[in-house]
Amino acid sequence: MEIVPGRGVLNISLGMDRDSIAEVLGAPTSVQDDSAFYGEPDPGLVLRFSADGLLELIELPYAGNGNEVS
Structure with missing residues (x-):
């Protein structure tokens, strides 16, 4: 999944x-409330919307152990 910051x-x-x-x-x-969860694609997405219904934040849930090597 390509992530384009900002x-x-x-x-x-x-x-x-x-x-x-x-x-x-x-x-x-x-x-x-102001959030929508999408189980597909993998990983899933949590989208948060402003009061006027526009997308303001995209979260990618992460279940790793923090020991990844970059």
């Missing part, structure tokens, strides 16, 4: 609205 991932970018994101990723696995 811009986005997977053909979604900051500032997009929920409907536009749904056209790209489909319906979210779950929604809670």
